[in-house]
Amino acid sequence: MRTKPYIPDNSALGYSVGTTLDRFIKMKQDDFPFASGELSQLLRDIALAAKIVNREINRAGLANIGGAFGQTNVQGEEQQKLDVIANIRFTRALTKGGEVCAVVSEEDDEVIDLQNNSGKYVVAIDPLDGSSNIDVNISIGTIFSIYRRVTPLGSPIQPEDIMQPGNKQVAAGYVLYGSSTMLVYTTGHGVNGFTYEQSLGEYFLSHPDMKAPASGNIYSVNEGLYNQMSNGLQSYINHCKENNFSARYIGSLVADFHRNLLKGGIYIYPGTTKTPNGKLRLLYEANALAYIAEQAGGKATDGHERILDIMPTSLHQRTPLFIGSEKLVDEAKTFLSEEARVVDMAAGVQKG
Ligand SMILES: O=P(O)(O)OC[C@H]1O[C@](O)(COP(=O)(O)O)[C@@H](O)[C@@H]1O
Numbered sequence: 001m002r003t004k005p006y007i008p009d010n011s012a013l014g015y016s017v018g019t020t021l022d023r024f025i026k027m028k029q030d031d032f033p034f035a036s037g038e039l040s041q042l043l044r045d046i047a048l049a050a051k052i053v054n055r056e057i058n059r060a061g062l063a064n065i066g067g068a069f070g071q072t073n074v075q076g077e078e079q080q081k082l083d084v085i086a087n088i089r090f091t092r093a094l095t096k097g098g099e100v101c102a103v104v105s106e107e108d109d110e111v112i113d114l115q116n117n118s119g120k121y122v123v124a125i126d127p128l129d130g131s132s133n134i135d136v137n138i139s140i141g142t143i144f145s146i147y148r149r150v151t152p153l154g155s156p157i158q159p160e161d162i163m164q165p166g167n168k169q170v171a172a173g174y175v176l177y178g179s180s181t182m183l184v185y186t187t188g189h190g191v192n193g194f195t196y197e198q199s200l201g202e203y204f205l206s207h208p209d210m211k212a213p214a215s216g217n218i219y220s221v222n223e224g225l226y227n228q229m230s231n232g233l234q235s236y237i238n239h240c241k242e243n244n245f246s247a248r249y250i251g252s253l254v255a256d257f258h259r260n261l262l263k264g265g266i267y268i269y270p271g272t273t274k275t276p277n278g279k280l281r282l283l284y285e286a287n288a289l290a291y292i293a294e295q296a297g298g299k300a301t302d303g304h305e306r307i308l309d310i311m312p313t314s315l316h317q318r319t320p321l322f323i324g325s326e327k328l329v330d331e332a333k334t335f336l337s338e339e340a341r342v343v344d345m346a347a348g349v350q351k352g
């Protein structure tokens with residue numbers, strides 16, 4: 001089946017050329033006359049912090065803010081200076097904005113309780129995604145998920161405000177600091193992408209109503225892990241090769257996801273024999289992108305289960321991730337299920 005890549009077309013959707021992010025958010029807000037506007041403001045806060053982080057990234061090489069920070073985070077990964085700077089910038093914006101009561105960040109071991117019990121929202125964030133690519137001038141990103149707190153406003157935050165499955169997200173998005181900087185987000189009514197015009201300091205709607213091609217011929221996986229993969233996954237990767245797929249892997253989740261969203265493809269970060277739950281974090285990496293993928297007509301699973309239905313049990317929980325074009329994610333699942341069936345049959349034979 002041939003599928004078409006997504007080609008932006010503003011005119012077809014009735015958005016005038018030059019629709020800024022602020023204006024777009026306002027237009028959407030007007031569709032919900034009873035909404036308080038706090039979610040809109042929260043999105044603006046994140047967009048503003050992303051401008052500042054974008055500036056820091058652009059001058060990192062000159063301002064001596066590239067390279068390692070000299071500490072490890074809770075995952076035992078070496079923090080880069082820009083990881084720390086981005087974390088400070090985003091948490092500061094979320095604190096000052098006043099709409100948020102708590103933040104979960106890759107760079108903080110514990111939940112950050114903003115001591116703002118009137119804040120309606122909880123944010124989970126990967127302030128800088130693709131850290132290993134910072135110093136080599138390759139695209140990196142920011143990923144965020146927004147949840148409504150479930151306990152009454154005015155009371156202290158509780159674990160159930162934080163440990164919500166992805167299907168409870170009210171908004172999610174990412175910023176891609178690439179050959180141009182883009183902000184892509186959803187509030188559950190489709191996905192829209194905005195390109196940042198640096199000299200004007202504005203984001204403009206460049207990718208309205210983004211749609212993931214139903215299929216594609218790109219597969220993105222760290223094939224260095226091949227020998228640690230399950231037989232089913234190895235078979236799927238061989239299937240991609242036999243069908244002349246293109247292998248594309250940047251090593252920055254946001255950038256790999258964005259490319260496949262536009263062109264059609266599948267991104268896989270699998271569980272392996274060494275790390276059965278893979279590398280990526282459910283709360284601030286997988287959930288946001290899964291929500292966006294689904295809103296664009298794509299799919300996201302852990303190889304078996306829908307990502308958005310996984311009930312988190314710990315803050316920095318990891319999950320395997322299969323995400324992208326629906327047909328490819330389904331196909332990968334078939335290979336994994338077939339393997340599970342063969343293993344079950346073999347176990348049955350042994351028992352019998
Ligand atoms: O180097 P690997 O094992 O392929 O991992 C790459 C993955 O790790 C990540 O860099 C993890 O994100 P962080 O940089 O936020 O820790 C993803 O962006 C990327 O997809």
Ligand SMILES: [Mg+2]
Nearest residue numbers: 126129130285
């Ligand atoms: Mg990341």
Ligand SMILES: [Mg+2]
Nearest residue numbers: 106126128129
């Ligand atoms: Mg990160």
